Amino acid sequence: MMRHSDSSVIAAGGVNWAVHWRELVERRRVVIEGLATQGPQSDFWDQRAGRYARRVQSLDPKTDPLTQMLLGLVRPGDTVLDVGAGTGRYAIPLAAVVSEVTAVEPAEAMRAQLEQALGVKRPKNVDVVASNWEAAEVAPHDVVICSNVLYPIADAVSFITKLDAHARRTVAIIIRVDQMAAMIDPMWHAIWGRGCPPEPGLLDLYNLVFALGFRANVRLAHRANAQRFTDLDDALRQAHNQLFLPMEQTDHDERIRAYLAETLLPRDGELESPFTPQYALIWWEKDG
Numbered sequence: 001m002m003r004h005s006d007s008s009v010i011a012a013g014g015v016n017w018a019v020h021w022r023e024l025v026e027r028r029r030v031v032i033e034g035l036a037t038q039g040p041q042s043d044f045w046d047q048r049a050g051r052y053a054r055r056v057q058s059l060d061p062k063t064d065p066l067t068q069m070l071l072g073l074v075r076p077g078d079t080v081l082d083v084g085a086g087t088g089r090y091a092i093p094l095a096a097v098v099s100e101v102t103a104v105e106p107a108e109a110m111r112a113q114l115e116q117a118l119g120v121k122r123p124k125n126v127d128v129v130a131s132n133w134e135a136a137e138v139a140p141h142d143v144v145i146c147s148n149v150l151y152p153i154a155d156a157v158s159f160i161t162k163l164d165a166h167a168r169r170t171v172a173i174i175i176r177v178d179q180m181a182a183m184i185d186p187m188w189h190a191i192w193g194r195g196c197p198p199e200p201g202l203l204d205l206y207n208l209v210f211a212l213g214f215r216a217n218v219r220l221a222h223r224a225n226a227q228r229f230t231d232l233d234d235a236l237r238q239a240h241n242q243l244f245l246p247m248e249q250t251d252h253d254e255r256i257r258a259y260l261a262e263t264l265l266p267r268d269g270e271l272e273s274p275f276t277p278q279y280a281l282i283w284w285e286k287d288g
């Protein structure tokens, strides 16, 4: 397997994309850990699993463009490895059409949601591995997918080269084109006196994988449905999450509520975000 260190990953123009990626991740981590003494976000996904599962369940895999794109990359006899499978958004619809899916997922609460989504009639062809990707020991699969996982991974080079090393045919990565915090950014300024530090996105990833030698295809898609909230209290709780503002810290709530009330759109008795962020599917074939 080809190995790259940060210092060797330099693309045209002299930019070291591995260092650039690491700096984005580290800058964001340092800012977030310093906010209201948040500290390390090691249980980030355990705190958010329930909400995440509800959001995933509101998507219909038959119309969700990203699910459909992934389904277009697999063949009936394939084995698929889903790295950071979360609540099974892609692992479950893929399992219905391929021969075997291995879902690697480190967060216990996300795995619990995945098991619940798999249900009592659990398909026999889904294997769940409780591990982060860095430590996971799994066999190569025909197709390796990794959706919305890379944002906090500082050593993206090792992570991605391990994805590639475990793919017999195709590697497919989903990443945001727009920043997750786009809607709430004015509140970052109001409360923290600065914008939300950017996460790595499509352009950072494309440049990095290109520098690693992978000539990737890209397709963009909007989220199938805009983010919805049952009411203003629900939106406020989510805003706390995106602002990394502890729930018990309520001194900014009036201002956040006012902002949400004027920004969110009423839809079918709920509130909807006016932003429908774009995502990208980046994929490459091993013989391509």
Ligand SMILES: C[S@@+](CC[C@H](N)C(=O)[O-])C[C@H]1O[C@@H](n2cnc3c(N)ncnc32)[C@H](O)[C@@H]1O
Residues within 6 Å of the ligand: 045, 056, 083, 084, 085, 086, 087, 088, 089, 090, 104, 105, 106, 107, 110, 131, 132, 133, 134, 146, 147, 148, 149, 153
């Ligand atoms: C935004 S969720 C995405 C879940 C799913 N792939 C999807 O697209 O719906 C990110 C997931 O990545 C997992 N994750 C975080 N760090 C990881 C790592 N180092 N290795 C593997 N998975 C990781 C989290 O536990 C979480 O379930």
